[in-house]
Amino acid sequence: MAFHLIPRDTKFFDMFAEMAGNLGEAARLLKQILDDFKDIETRVQKLKDIEHRGDELTHNILTKLNQTFITPFDREDIYRLASSLDDVLDFTYSAGVRLVMYKITGAPPAASQLAEIVVKQSDQLLQAVARLDKKHDRVLECCVEINRLENEADAVSRAAIGELFDKEKDPxxxxxxxxxxxxxxxxxxxxxxxxxxxxxxxxxxx
Amino acid sequence: MAFHLIPRDTKFFDMFAEMAGNLGEAARLLKQILDDFKDIETRVQKLKDIEHRGDELTHNILTKLNQTFITPFDREDIYRLASSLDDVLDFTYSAGVRLVMYKITGAPPAASQLAEIVVKQSDQLLQAVARLDKKHDRVLECCVEINRLENEADAVSRAAIGELFDKEKDPxxxxxxxxxxxxxxxxxxxxxxxxxxxxxxxxxxx
Amino acid sequence: MAFHLIPRDTKFFDMFAEMAGNLGEAARLLKQILDDFKDIETRVQKLKDIEHRGDELTHNILTKLNQTFITPFDREDIYRLASSLDDVLDFTYSAGVRLVMYKITGAPPAASQLAEIVVKQSDQLLQAVARLDKKHDRVLECCVEINRLENEADAVSRAAIGELFDKEKDPxxxxxxxxxxxxxxxxxxxxxxxxxxxxxxxxxxx
Incomplete structure (x- = not known):
C-alpha cells in the first residue's frame, strides 16, 4: 500500500461520497415527512426514487469492484462499505413504506428524533468517505460520532417502545x-x- | 483465471446445481401446501427433510471449500453463494413451520403467489449455476429475472400486508x-x- | 501454514477465550434472572455492563486484526468469529432488555431453558477457542455439540411459541x-x- 507504484483508482471515493449524499437526502426527506404527515403517498414515492437511485449506485460500485484489479483499499472492505450504506438507505426507506402500508397518520416525536439521528449519521458518513484518501484522524472522529449517535438512537427507541407498551392499548x-x-x-x-x-x-x- | 494451467475443480458447479434443485423442490412443495391446506403436519415434515438435506449440501460445499486450494471462482463468492442459497431454503422452510406452529388453516392467494415467485427464482438459480462455467450471458439474464421477481414479491407482499391491516381485526x-x-x-x-x-x-x- | 517460519501471533486465541468467557457470564446471569424475576432493573444493568465489555473485546480484536500482518488463521475467519461471538452476546442482552422495556415479570420455563442452552453453548465455545491452536479433534466435537444445542433450542422455542399462540389471549x-x-x-x-x-x-x- 505504501508505494503506489500502480496508480490506484480513486473514483471509488467519489462513488461512496455520492452514496452517502443520496442517503442524506433520503433521511432528510423522511424526517420532513415525520414532522408533518401530509401528502404521505407522494413523498414516500419520492423516497422510493431516492432508494432506487441508491440501488443503482451500489450496483455501480460492486460492478466496478468486480472489474478492477487494484483497488484503493481492501476488496472486502469496499464490498462491506457499499453493502452497509445500502442497508442504511433500505431501512430508511422501509420506515417510509410503513407509513403508507399501515396508513400511519401521526407518530410521537421519537420517530422524528430517530430520523434526525439518521440524518446526522449520513452527514458524518459523507464527511468520513470524503476524507478517506487523506485526513485519517478526521475519519476516526466521524466514526466515534456515528457510534455515539447509534447509542443515542438505541436509548430513544427503547424509551419510545417502552412507552408504547405502557400506553397503547390497541395491539x-x-x-x-x-x-x-x-x-x-x-x-x-x-x-x-x-x-x-x-x-x-x-x-x-x- | 484465463489460462487454466492448474485444472480447476469443477465439482463445485455440480454441488451448487444440486443445492438449487433441492431448493426448487422445497419451494414447489410449499406452493402446493399453500394451494391446498390439508395434511399440513405430514407435508411440512417432508419440507423439513428437504431443508435438512439442504443443510447437508451446504455443509458439504463449505467443507470442500476448506479443503480445496484452487477453487473455480473466488473463495468468498463460493462461501456467499452457498450461504445465500441456504438462506432461501431456510426462509422457505420457516414459512412452512409457521403453518404448523400457528395452526394456520388457510391464507389469501398472496401467500401462494409469493411461494410461486420463490419457485420461479429457484428455477432461474438452477439455470444460472448450471451455466456458470460457460454461458455467461445466460447467467446474467437469469440474474436480471431473479431481481425482477424480487421486486414483484415486494409489491405482492406489501399489498397483502396492507390489506391485512385494513381488514383483519383480530391482532x-x-x-x-x-x-x-x-x-x-x-x-x-x-x-x-x-x-x-x-x-x-x-x-x-x- | 505448516512451516511457521514467521512466528504467528497467538494472542488472538487469548482474546477469543476472553470473549467466550464474557459471553458465558452474560448467559449465566440472564438464566438466573429468568429463574427468579427480582431486581430486574439492577441485574439487567449488570448485563448491560457485560455487553459493553463484550463490545470492547470485539473492538480490540478487530483493531488488532487491522494492525496485524500475519494472523494465526484467515483474516476473514477472525473477522467472522469475532462478529458472531459478539452477535450471541447482543441477542442475550437483547433478551434481558426486553424484560425491562416490556415490564415482563414472569415467563414460562421455556425461557430459562433457552438461556440454559446459551450457557452450554458458551461453555463449548470457550473450550473450542481454547483448543484452537492445538487439539483440533476436540474443537470439532465442540462444534457438533453446539449445533445439537441449536437444534434443541429450535424445538424448545417452537413448542413454546406454539403454546403461546394456543393459550395467550392477550395479543x-x-x-x-x-x-x-x-x-x-x-x-x-x-x-x-x-x-x-x-x-x-x-x-x-x-
Whole structure:
C-alpha cells in the first residue's frame, strides 16, 4: 500500500461520497415527512426514487469492484462499505413504506428524533468517505460520532417502545408504531456497521 | 483465471446445481401446501427433510471449500453463494413451520403467489449455476429475472400486508399471516443476494 | 501454514477465550434472572455492563486484526468469529432488555431453558477457542455439540411459541413473550454461526 507504484483508482471515493449524499437526502426527506404527515403517498414515492437511485449506485460500485484489479483499499472492505450504506438507505426507506402500508397518520416525536439521528449519521458518513484518501484522524472522529449517535438512537427507541407498551392499548396500532421505530433504529445500526468498516480501513493503512 | 494451467475443480458447479434443485423442490412443495391446506403436519415434515438435506449440501460445499486450494471462482463468492442459497431454503422452510406452529388453516392467494415467485427464482438459480462455467450471458439474464421477481414479491407482499391491516381485526390472526408473508418475502430477498453473487462471479471473469 | 517460519501471533486465541468467557457470564446471569424475576432493573444493568465489555473485546480484536500482518488463521475467519461471538452476546442482552422495556415479570420455563442452552453453548465455545491452536479433534466435537444445542433450542422455542399462540389471549402479552423467546433462539443461531467458523478454521489447517 505504501508505494503506489500502480496508480490506484480513486473514483471509488467519489462513488461512496455520492452514496452517502443520496442517503442524506433520503433521511432528510423522511424526517420532513415525520414532522408533518401530509401528502404521505407522494413523498414516500419520492423516497422510493431516492432508494432506487441508491440501488443503482451500489450496483455501480460492486460492478466496478468486480472489474478492477487494484483497488484503493481492501476488496472486502469496499464490498462491506457499499453493502452497509445500502442497508442504511433500505431501512430508511422501509420506515417510509410503513407509513403508507399501515396508513400511519401521526407518530410521537421519537420517530422524528430517530430520523434526525439518521440524518446526522449520513452527514458524518459523507464527511468520513470524503476524507478517506487523506485526513485519517478526521475519519476516526466521524466514526466515534456515528457510534455515539447509534447509542443515542438505541436509548430513544427503547424509551419510545417502552412507552408504547405502557400506553397503547390497541395491539394493532402498537404493532405499527413499534415497527416504525425498529426500522429507524436498525438504520442507525447499519450506519454503525459502515463506520466500523471505515475505521478498519484507516487502521489497516496506518 | 484465463489460462487454466492448474485444472480447476469443477465439482463445485455440480454441488451448487444440486443445492438449487433441492431448493426448487422445497419451494414447489410449499406452493402446493399453500394451494391446498390439508395434511399440513405430514407435508411440512417432508419440507423439513428437504431443508435438512439442504443443510447437508451446504455443509458439504463449505467443507470442500476448506479443503480445496484452487477453487473455480473466488473463495468468498463460493462461501456467499452457498450461504445465500441456504438462506432461501431456510426462509422457505420457516414459512412452512409457521403453518404448523400457528395452526394456520388457510391464507389469501398472496401467500401462494409469493411461494410461486420463490419457485420461479429457484428455477432461474438452477439455470444460472448450471451455466456458470460457460454461458455467461445466460447467467446474467437469469440474474436480471431473479431481481425482477424480487421486486414483484415486494409489491405482492406489501399489498397483502396492507390489506391485512385494513381488514383483519383480530391482532393474533394478523400477526400470524403477516409473518407468513414476511418469511416468503425474505426468501425472495435471499434469492436476490444469490443472484448478486452470481453476477459478480461473471463480471470478475469477463 | 505448516512451516511457521514467521512466528504467528497467538494472542488472538487469548482474546477469543476472553470473549467466550464474557459471553458465558452474560448467559449465566440472564438464566438466573429468568429463574427468579427480582431486581430486574439492577441485574439487567449488570448485563448491560457485560455487553459493553463484550463490545470492547470485539473492538480490540478487530483493531488488532487491522494492525496485524500475519494472523494465526484467515483474516476473514477472525473477522467472522469475532462478529458472531459478539452477535450471541447482543441477542442475550437483547433478551434481558426486553424484560425491562416490556415490564415482563414472569415467563414460562421455556425461557430459562433457552438461556440454559446459551450457557452450554458458551461453555463449548470457550473450550473450542481454547483448543484452537492445538487439539483440533476436540474443537470439532465442540462444534457438533453446539449445533445439537441449536437444534434443541429450535424445538424448545417452537413448542413454546406454539403454546403461546394456543393459550395467550392477550395479543400484547403474546408479542412480549414471543420476542423474548425469539431473541434467545437467535442467540443460539449465532452460536452455531461461530461454531461453523471454528469448524472451517480446523478443516483448512488439516
Amino acid at each position: 394493532i396500532s402498537l404493532i405499527k408504531l413499534k415497527e416504525l421505530y425498529e426500522a429507524l433504529e436498525t438504520a442507525t445500526d447499519k450506519a454503525e456497521d459502515a463506520a466500523n468498516v471505515l475505521e478498519g480501513v484507516v487502521l489497516k493503512s496506518a | 393474533i390472526s394478523l400477526i400470524k399471516l403477516k409473518e407468513l408473508y414476511e418469511a416468503l418475502e425474505t426468501a425472495t430477498d435471499k434469492a436476490e443476494d444469490a443472484a448478486n453473487v452470481l453476477e459478480g462471479v461473471v463480471l470478475k471473469s469477463a | 400484547i402479552s403474546l408479542i412480549k413473550l414471543k420476542e423474548l423467546y425469539e431473541a434467545l433462539e437467535t442467540a443460539t443461531d449465532k452460536a452455531e454461526d461461530a461454531a461453523n467458523v471454528l469448524e472451517g478454521v480446523v478443516l483448512k489447517s488439516a
